[in-house]
Amino acid sequence: MINLWALAAEAEEAGDPPNPVIPTENEIVWAAIFFILLWALMKYVLLPPIMKAMENRSSTIQSGKDAADAATAALGSARRSHEATLAEARADASTILAGARAAADERRAVLQAEADTEIAEMRRSAQAEIDQARADALTGMRGDVSSLAVGAAEIVLGRSVDAGSQQSVIDQALAAD
Amino acid sequence: MNLLGAVKFPPIENVIEWPAWLFEDSTYFAFNKIAFIHFLGLMIPVAIFVLGARGSGLVPRGFRTVSEGIVNFVDTQIAIPGIGQDRKPYLPLLVSFFLFIFIGNITEVIPFFQMPANARMAGPLVLAIIAWGMFIAVGVRQNGLAYFKEVLFPPGVPKALYVLVTPIELLSTFFVRPFSHAVRLFANMLAGHILLITFGVLCISVWSASGLILIQLGTFPGLVAFTAFEVGVSLIQAFVFTILAAVYIGGALHPAH
Numbered sequence: 001m002i003n004l005w006a007l008a009a010e011a012e013e014a015g016d017p018p019n020p021v022i023p024t025e026n027e028i029v030w031a032a033i034f035f036i037l038l039w040a041l042m043k044y045v046l047l048p049p050i051m052k053a054m055e056n057r058s059s060t061i062q063s064g065k066d067a068a069d070a071a072t073a074a075l076g077s078a079r080r081s082h083e084a085t086l087a088e089a090r091a092d093a094s095t096i097l098a099g100a101r102a103a104a105d106e107r108r109a110v111l112q113a114e115a116d117t118e119i120a121e122m123r124r125s126a127q128a129e130i131d132q133a134r135a136d137a138l139t140g141m142r143g144d145v146s147s148l149a150v151g152a153a154e155i156v157l158g159r160s161v162d163a164g165s166q167q168s169v170i171d172q173a174l175a176a177d
Numbered sequence: 178m179n180l181l182g183a184v185k186f187p188p189i190e191n192v193i194e195w196p197a198w199l200f201e202d203s204t205y206f207a208f209n210k211i212a213f214i215h216f217l218g219l220m221i222p223v224a225i226f227v228l229g230a231r232g233s234g235l236v237p238r239g240f241r242t243v244s245e246g247i248v249n250f251v252d253t254q255i256a257i258p259g260i261g262q263d264r265k266p267y268l269p270l271l272v273s274f275f276l277f278i279f280i281g282n283i284t285e286v287i288p289f290f291q292m293p294a295n296a297r298m299a300g301p302l303v304l305a306i307i308a309w310g311m312f313i314a315v316g317v318r319q320n321g322l323a324y325f326k327e328v329l330f331p332p333g334v335p336k337a338l339y340v341l342v343t344p345i346e347l348l349s350t351f352f353v354r355p356f357s358h359a360v361r362l363f364a365n366m367l368a369g370h371i372l373l374i375t376f377g378v379l380c381i382s383v384w385s386a387s388g389l390i391l392i393q394l395g396t397f398p399g400l401v402a403f404t405a406f407e408v409g410v411s412l413i414q415a416f417v418f419t420i421l422a423a424v425y426i427g428g429a430l431h432p433a434h
Binding site: 021 | 189190193194197200203204205206207209211212215216218219222223226227229230235237241244245248249268269270273276277294296297298299300302303304307360363367
């Protein structure tokens with residue numbers, strides 16, 4: 001293997017300018033000492049507290065985030081529950097309203113039917129009273145009409161007419177009216 | 178090297194080699210500007226994370242924000258795409274890579290330093306060898322010696338092609354990879370450093386040559402623009418090196434993929 005340091009020494013002896021690629025022993029020694037010291041300190045002393053603090057912060061932030069996520073989930077659940085309850089209440093209200101409407105309609109129908117029945121009864125009663133009055137009027141009028149008709153017939157015929165035997169003719173005439 | 182007659186560029190050793198501040202030059206422990214930048218690459222992250230560890234509470238503030246931001250960036254932008262769910266044990270290495278390299282790069286544009294430590298081959302080579310050792314260790318620990326079989330003899334390839342594929346995989350994964358990993362960072366930072374020096378030398382030379390004042394209108398904005406560009410390069414190169422290390426480790430964890 002090429003001995004770079006021997007070549008450098010030869011070049012120096014020959015008075016050539018130094019080759020910058022050839023490392024010098026003292027700089028290698030100090031670079032190695034200081035870097036290995038830094039690495040050891042970094043590994044065992046300097047980095048662990050920083051890493052621990054960063055991990056603690058990460059876990060604190062993560063737990064806070066988890067708590068926030070849980071709270072958000074709970075809020076969502078509560079909101080869904082609230083909306084479900086609201087929907088249920090709305091459905092109940094609709095059912096109650098529909099029931100009330102149905103009951104009111106039923107009641108209105110019953111009252112309407114009762115009123116119609118009552119009106120019909122009153123109409124029937126009034127009709128009966130009218131019929132009775134007419135019958136009473138006809139009955140009252142029949143005697144008068146018989147007397148007048150018999151009287152008028154006796155005048156026209158010039159003789160007496162038996163009212164009893166002519167009664168059926170008078171009734172037929174009245175019934176025809 | 179002379180350019181435009183009056184412009185004299187400094188020799189390469191003057192802009193990449195630094196004398197020792199402590200101990201003798203050419204000894205193993207010679208402590209120069211590059212070593213000091215590596216030292217800052219250790220101390221600045223330590224300071225940020227120590228101060229950041231003091232904070233508490235749910236909302237991060239001050240240095241806690243900075244340290245957590247760095248960790249979060251490396252984790253989400255590098256470790257997760259490169260390794261995936263099993264990334265946690267490798268996060269310290271990746272954060273260390275990112276910060277050490279970024280600090281070693283950004284000194285390129287900071288007054289007094291004005292030199293990226295990673296424009297020297299030593300730092301990138303050390304980091305690349307650590308990444309190389311790490312991904313091989315991870316592969317062997319996770320898959321045993323079958324790791325080498327999975328890498329050298331990828332499943333799904335016709336057996337006749339192993340004559341070609343196996344040597345290529347052996348060279349690319351186990352020999353070339355650490356060098357390409359190191360050279361990518363080193364060469365980018367060295368190129369940026371030389372680019373800024375070039376524009377800096379041009380500005381100084383043109384400023385001192387009053388007849389060339391019009392050229393200054395191009396060179397000084399160029400220096401400012403390339404300085405801003407190198408800030409981005411510092412960050413991008415730290416990111417690229419670290420994500421490649423993560424991809425290598427992720428590949429070693431799941432070699433069949």
